[in-house]
Amino acid sequence: MNHQKSEALFAKACRYIPGGVNSPVRAFANVKEIPLFVDHADGAYLYDVDGNAYLDFICSWGPMILGHNHPLLVNGMEEVMRKGISYGLCTPDEEHLAKLICDAYRGMDMVRMVNSGTEATMSAIRIARGYTKRNKIIKFEGCYHGHSDCLLVKSGSGALTFGTPTSPGVPEDMVKHTLVCRYNDLASVKEVMEQYPDDIAAVIIEPVAGNMGVVGANASFLKGLRALCDEYHSVLIFDEVITGFRLAYGGAAQYYGITPDMACFGKIIGAGLPVGAYGGKKEIMSCVSPCGPIYQAGTLSGNPLAMHLGTLLLDYLKTHPHLYTELADKGHYLKTGIEKLLQEKGLPFQVHQCGSLLTLFFTDTAISSYDEVKTCSQDMFTTYFHTLYEEGILLAPSPYEAMFLSDAHTKEQLDYVLDKIALALDKVKRL
Known part of the structure; x- marks a missing residue:
């Protein structure tokens, strides 16, 4: 060519x-x-x-x-744009899209729109830490959750070794609370939980990894994570930036029949426009400003074009x-x-x-x-x-x-x- x-x-x-x-x-x-x-x-x-x-x-x-x-998404788009492409204020489609997401996803009571998958996972980690009043998190080698500092980490020499930064520019202090375990290895997670029984704020995982190729979690592994998070009062976060509304309408949570405490979304909920979202149980999400003390903001979050297209797409997927x-x-x-x-x-x-x-x-x-x-x-x-x-x-x-x-x-x-x-x-x- x-x-x-x-x-x-x-x-x-x-x-x-x-x-x-x-x-x-x-x-x-x-x-x-x-x-x-x-x-x-x-x-x-x-x-x-x-x-x-x-x-x-x-x-x-x-x-x-x-x-x-697709005609569903492009027909009438010029009329929508003529009304305005950005306001930095609330629009009706924000509520409609948020309701669609909450209705579709297991255990999702409230959701906050952001502008990317990276922003969604970064925010979810902050909320989980603020909610639990703990600092440490567990992630899994091979799972990519965006390029925020605390998640841009590779494993150390073992499950109990703190990760080291994947990239220059990420201080070691930024990842000192990030522990890296082996995907599909529940024993490695148990070991960490037992060593830090009161310190693990959250476990974040791609329930179907899409950034080391497609590697699905074993159902028993995810069930084990759910049980461990319940036992140690940690927040289980599903990163569904890739799988949300693609693997199934209710994402990997529906696919596996497991309810996380929080979930992160991206890409598809804006039909391809830059967008992200994180959400979860009401008791957790009520901690987010302005309802609660944990600060997270985004001037252009809930962009009207992304909300419009996302609403059209999710409505379509729901009815088909x-x-x-x-x-x-x-x-x-x-x-x-x-x-x-x-x-x-x-x-x-x-x-x-x-x-x-x-x-x-x-x-x-x-x-x-x-x-x-x-x-x-x-x-x-x-x-x-x-x-x-x-x-x-x-x-x-x-x-x-x-x-x-x-x-x-x-x-x-x-x-x-x-x-x-x-x-x-x-x-x-x-x-």
Whole structure:
């Protein structure tokens, strides 16, 4: 494919933007490519500035559950914008969207809108600490909760070792209260809880990890976390920035049948516009200013455009529950198709699928935690990515991201993808 215009734009962008991108995940450096510059998108397709068309399986990192440019969301948008694009004041859609979220999600009594998933998790941690009057939190290696200081941490030498900063610029003092445990390893969490029985404010987890590839938590593990948090009076936080309203209308809480104390959302609740939210039990959320003493604010939180589109989308998803079954069926169809190809070619790789989320792991190791994920081959993924990219299939340029399906993807398109995956796997096998 010709990428001349993208190359020229990237060269210009590098003069003014660090690395030429506004988020590292867009860099494509991991697969030895320049970033793709988008012109427009429609349905299941995305079109770059050079006129190349791609079947899009990034879907704006999840929120485009109906596909791009859906009439439900774009028709009438000009009229909404003419009323005003920002007020910094309350609008009716804020209440409507908040009610939709609370009605949909187990144990969600109140919700506060913010502007990103990072802001949502950062705020939830603060609220949990203020509510419990404790400082320490538990997170899990391989789970990404945004780039706030206390959550930008990698594990130490063991479950009881405090984490170390993942990035320069994060002081060690900022993560000294963050303990990192092993995903799907309840014993590691019990050990921490027993050592700090009165100090753990919260346990935060992606119930289906989407940032080390798609790795679902074992149901028994999540049930165990729920029980431990009850026993030690800690707040259980589900980070549903990826899974909320995508895995199921009620998110992973509905999928697993487990009720957390708090949950965080992003992306999809604004139909793709910048947005986030956190919420939970009334007794916890009543501590948030101006009701209570814990301060959290956002001048543009509840932006009217995001609230309008989010209300339209969640209303639609609520009244079309069959969409989730159809998306899961598409995910299963793609998974079984890839597994059949792997078997035919004698390749021992792993395919994980949860609803409309999918990842092919280039390893023969069974995966349930970040340690196993790290055994994947970057070289194999790079070859796989490039082959599909040149065939007009766009995946996230990282082996540790999800493949997102949308309502706009058709069976015929999935069959085309499987044909090209067969070609890509042949190339991988020759490495």
